[in-house]
Amino acid sequence: MSHLVENLIKKGVRIPNPACVEIGEEVSLDRISGNNVVIHAGCEIFGAKTFIHDGCQIGYEGPATLEDCRIGRDVRLASGFFRGTVFLDGASAGSGSHVREGTILEEQASIAHTVGLKQTILLPFVTLGSLINFCDCLMAGGSSRKDHSEVGSSFIHFNYTPNQDKATPSLMGDVPNGVMMNQKPIFLGGQGGLVGPCRLAFGTITAAGTIWRRDETEPGMLLYEGVGRRGRTSFQAGLYRNVWRITINNLTYIANLVALLHWYRHVRTMFVSDRFPKALSEGLSETVQIGIEERIRQFEKFVGNLSRSIQLHHAIAEKNLSKQQLVQKEALMKAWPVVRSSLQNAQGHPGDDRLRNRFLEGLKRHLPGHGSEYVEIVQGLPTNLSETGTRWLQTIVDQVLDAALGELPAFRHPSDGEEG
Numbered sequence: 001m002s003h004l005v006e007n008l009i010k011k012g013v014r015i016p017n018p019a020c021v022e023i024g025e026e027v028s029l030d031r032i033s034g035n036n037v038v039i040h041a042g043c044e045i046f047g048a049k050t051f052i053h054d055g056c057q058i059g060y061e062g063p064a065t066l067e068d069c070r071i072g073r074d075v076r077l078a079s080g081f082f083r084g085t086v087f088l089d090g091a092s093a094g095s096g097s098h099v100r101e102g103t104i105l106e107e108q109a110s111i112a113h114t115v116g117l118k119q120t121i122l123l124p125f126v127t128l129g130s131l132i133n134f135c136d137c138l139m140a141g142g143s144s145r146k147d148h149s150e151v152g153s154s155f156i157h158f159n160y161t162p163n164q165d166k167a168t169p170s171l172m173g174d175v176p177n178g179v180m181m182n183q184k185p186i187f188l189g190g191q192g193g194l195v196g197p198c199r200l201a202f203g204t205i206t207a208a209g210t211i212w213r214r215d216e217t218e219p220g221m222l223l224y225e226g227v228g229r230r231g232r233t234s235f236q237a238g239l240y241r242n243v244w245r246i247t248i249n250n251l252t253y254i255a256n257l258v259a260l261l262h263w264y265r266h267v268r269t270m271f272v273s274d275r276f277p278k279a280l281s282e283g284l285s286e287t288v289q290i291g292i293e294e295r296i297r298q299f300e301k302f303v304g305n306l307s308r309s310i311q312l313h314h315a316i317a318e319k320n321l322s323k324q325q326l327v328q329k330e331a332l333m334k335a336w337p338v339v340r341s342s343l344q345n346a347q348g349h350p351g352d353d354r355l356r357n358r359f360l361e362g363l364k365r366h367l368p369g370h371g372s373e374y375v376e377i378v379q380g381l382p383t384n385l386s387e388t389g390t391r392w393l394q395t396i397v398d399q400v401l402d403a404a405l406g407e408l409p410a411f412r413h414p415s416d417g418e419e420g
Helices: 004-011 243-266 279-304 305-316 323-344 353-365 376-377 383-405
Strands: 045-046 064-067 078-085 085-089 098-101 103-105 115-117 120-122 137-139 140-146 157-159 170-172 193-195
Touching: 085 279, 103 279, 137 243, 170 243, 243 279, 243 323, 243 353, 243 383, 279 305, 279 323, 305 323, 323 383, 353 383
Parallel strands: 045 064, 064 078, 078 098, 085 103, 098 115, 103 120, 120 137, 137 170, 157 193
Antiparallel strands: none
């Protein structure tokens, strides 16, 4: 038994089989609570950023490896691999989970067994079934564990294209409305998939077995595909036909991450206490910043592919390749250095200061004192105040989009067939 394991036991951590637990020398034991924390056999814990709060159970269904994870109260991690992830109070992950950098599971969000996540953000209550790959997306919706957004088992978010890019983030719901935890849930049926980049409105339902490839921005729609669809057509590697949609969806996703970052900095920090320590608050902001950087990096790779796409556009000259599509590709390539700079500095867009201050002042009046419960307080805000908060966050989204699209006038309107 290592001295670190021994010291954790002395601190109060329950480790039933101490010889089968490994703690990295870089781990700060001060960041691991001794209050009802259980670390089961076969677990490995690494990383100087690791933080484990009260009431957590690690590895209760099998070995679990943690590296630089920030974990809130009463989190359950059954087994698997977890790195660079933030789990907030009551979140859980089933056995065989594979959860990597850029991922946040907010309060009571959960994933069942054998789920893969990376650069994924699940707002409160969002639930994922089993055997799912759900990387590069953000999902919101629902108001409780009984009224939550859900992804059915064996679902895939397709986040890598035949043109070998990952400019594919999908936004299910949005941040300005989603953080208020008062929107209709989204349901994605099992044995199905979503082809990124995609946007879905609150209340969207996809039927089981459906692979959805388009945006749906009208709330409350049931989406389904016919049975037995079959066909074949030519495919030209490197040719992009939907640059407008890819660009708009990537910029919208980044803008929503910026809004979430401001929410974490201005609102979540008001709840910092023994119940919600600074380590978790810092982890949220750091993770979203990493997510913004990742999305810019992946979008830049996509832009780098456009030179080849333009060549093919001229060479093929098919009827369904419009001149506007060509203009948009050339414009994006030319403006990219300025657009990239705009996105890298997007955190500087605070939205409407008056709306922000009005919302924060109203929120303060509803904080009863030290250790306030975030979910209960936000859900209990008067409708007019939560609407003010949503409007403030939406002005952040709008500012980020306007700054980027100001350099891309050709993208103010979609090309034919690209409204999707």
